[in-house]
Amino acid sequence: MKILMILAVLAAAPAFAGDTSPADLLARYSAESGTPADPSRGQALFTAAHGGGKPDTPSCTTCHTMDPTKPGQARTGKAIEPMAPSANPARFTEIAKVEKWFGRNCNSVLGRDCTAAEKADVIAWLNTL
Ligand code: HEC
Numbered sequence: 283m284k285i286l287m288i289l290a291v292l293a294a295a296p297a298f299a300g301d302t303s304p305a306d307l308l309a310r311y312s313a314e315s316g317t318p319a320d321p322s323r324g325q326a327l328f329t330a331a332h333g334g335g336k337p338d339t340p341s342c343t344t345c346h347t348m349d350p351t352k353p354g355q356a357r358t359g360k361a362i363e364p365m366a367p368s369a370n371p372a373r374f375t376e377i378a379k380v381e382k383w384f385g386r387n388c389n390s391v392l393g394r395d396c397t398a399a400e401k402a403d404v405i406a407w408l409n410t411l
Pocket of ligand 1: 328339341342343344345346355356357362363372373374375376379380383384387388390391392404
């Protein structure tokens, strides 16, 4: 009985531990885009004021701050955990979460979806921090 319970816990574990990693996502998005990721392009995209999206969210840094190793703040004032995997190991470990927030946030800031190349660039930069 005990062994069955342990097996059940082990089987359920991946759902909590996540289904990907920053390196895996970087490889996937780079392959999808067909170009190598560029951390400096990722930094530029993340830190620039864009326009085209919602007026109160001109930049990724509006919520995630200029220093992604530090916590950010949502428009509601709710704290956002750091974006850099070095400061927050839960980052970029769950494909559905990553896709959901890239979708939502790129549209808020840029007024469109981010391309696979842009996603790869942002992750490549965050991985260097
Ligand atoms: C309006 C505030 C806001 C802005 C602007 C914003 N984000 Fe976010 N972002 C959030 C919130 C809230 C979450 C979810 C909470 C969390 O994951 O801590 C999040 C999560 C994410 C995640 C999920 C990462 C993971 O694996 O956990 C990604 C990727 C992301 N944001 C990318 C971006 C990018 C790229 C931009 C700029 C184009 C951006 N965000 C702009 C608020 C924002």
